[in-house]
Amino acid sequence: MTATSMSVNIVGVQPIATIAASCPPLLQEPLAAAEAENLAAALKAIAEPARLRLLSLIQAQPSHEACVCHLTEPLGLSQPTVSHHLKVLLQAGLVEREQRGNWAYFSVCKEPLAALREVLA
């Protein structure tokens, strides 16, 4: 794999917790241009129907975790598409990934969501 093809899609993706921690509450003081871009990138990670449903579906499991094969059918999306969205959520720090055998189990991280809530204050 070449570094170029990898880095293209990763541009602008930082863990949400980091971004939110570096931003003042939205209505407290004017956002700088760089802060606004980071915060917007963080919000874009969840501003997508499939990713919202992924977070919701994973958390709704009895064990609060799910593997890809359990998520494609309820979402009505192909396996590559689900994998793509999970990668975006993973890079944003919104989910954790744990490999167990052939299966990759994803679980929701609640802290970044709480951080985002605070920035919207």
Next chain:
Amino acid sequence: MTATSMSVNIVGVQPIATIAASCPPLLQEPLAAAEAENLAAALKAIAEPARLRLLSLIQAQPSHEACVCHLTEPLGLSQPTVSHHLKVLLQAGLVEREQRGNWAYFSVCKEPLAALREVLA
């Protein structure tokens, strides 16, 4: 076709407060497809650097309001672009518009932001 697909297209301009009120907290129960689309549309309204800065800049004014001509220069964007973003925020219910003479004064609505925060719980 018909009113159904029409109303779907209008979903994107639905006030955030309405959308958030019709959604359960994200991690409480699985989001239906329609709920996820509505919520994503609401989040997209603020998942944009220029619009975040607009909210922040307007609120930062001493009178908590600003007209377009005061916003183009600090944002470094053209007047049509600023007007476009303000329209998006207006349709999302995130700002109010009051015409006074030649000038249109915009102010931030805090309730929709609070509603969004709750849905992220």
Next chain:
DNA sequence: CCAGGGTATCGACGGCAATCGATATGGCTC
């Protein structure tokens, strides 16, 4: 009225992102 300034809309362009099929990668079982 008419002129001028503030704001909104239009049309076009460019870039990004969501989606899929095909395929590669990784890990288990026999």
Next chain:
DNA sequence: GAGCCATATCGATTGCCGTCGATACCCTGG
């Protein structure tokens, strides 16, 4: 090692959105 299953990546396509210049709209003052 061979075959298989779950997942990740690749390449291509498509639709959406942010941006701008040009222009239309609206209000006020003369």
